[in-house]
Amino acid sequence: MKKNFVPYLLIVIGITLVATSIGLKIYSKNVESKLIHKFDKEIEDSINRNKNLKSNNKNLKNIEVKFKKVEHGREFAIIEIPSIDLKSVIVQGVNKEELRYYLGHFEDTALPxxxxxxxxxxxxxxxxxxxxxxxxxxxxxxxxxxxxxxxxFEYKINKKFVVEPSDVNVLKQDKSKKQMTIVTCTNNGAQRLIVQAELKK
Incomplete structure (x- = not known):
């Protein structure tokens, strides 16, 4: 009787694991979507404020863009890659909690x-x-x-390659350029897929 019970137990465990995985994905997507919507609204409000500021002061032309220090865990940008239909939020930091739901920014590297x-x-x-x-x-x-x-800001992809997890040269800062680097795992997780791009002038 006990032997006959084992296959059913394994089936239940399998179904539970699949259901848990699906539930986590749905929850994660909801968390991400809410923050995208919130930050999209903040961007829209900021654009309207800047338009009003410029209309009230016609002497304002090209003002240099300066970022204040971004707090850890705080959202500060939205990334879009149209070719793969990607839209997500970028937050400050690359700890487990940040990367669970969003893309994270390496804090010692340049800002957009x-x-x-x-x-x-x-x-x-x-x-x-x-x-x-x-x-x-x-x-x-x-x-x-x-x-x-x-x-x-619009960047144009100019490189795509794979490196070992220990290779941190991809994060190197060259002040003579304005570029960006995206780091993620390869399909088997053993290596890192790197996509690099240059700021469009």
């Missing part, structure tokens, strides 16, 4: 549009949001749009 290397990371996970599962499909020449409260 700045000189240096704006570096972000995200999971290609089958457990949570699967944010960067399609990143391997991008091609050289594809565009990446970074939306902030200050300004939108």
């Amino acid at each position: 549009g700045q000189e240096g290397n704006f570096c972000i990371a995200g999971h290609s996970s089958h457990i949570y949001n699967e944010l960067l599962n399609e990143l391997y499909k991008v091609s050289v020449g594809d565009k990446i749009i970074i939306k902030t409260l200050k300004k939108d």
Whole structure:
């Protein structure tokens, strides 16, 4: 009797694991979607304020974009990669909690549009949001749009390659360039897929 019970127990465990995985994905997507909606509204409000400011002061032309220090865990940009239909929020930090739901920014690297290397990371996970599962499909020449409260920035992909997890040279800061780097895992998780892009002038 006990032997006959084992297959049913295994089936129940399997169903529970699948249901849990699906539940986590749905929850993660809801968390991400709410923050995207919230930050989209903040960007829209910021654009309207800037328009009013410029209309009230016609002497304001090209003002240099300067970012204040971003608090850890705080959202500060939205990323869009049209070629793979990706839209997500970028938050400050790459700890487990940040990367569970969003893309994270390496805190010691440049911010959008700045000189240096704006570096972000995200999971290609089958457990949570699967944010960067399609990143391997991008091609050289594809565009990446970074939306902030200050300004939108457009980058053009110029490199895609794989490195070992220990290779941190991809985060190197070259102040003579304005580039960005996206880091995620390969399909088997053993290596890191790197996508790099240059700021469009």
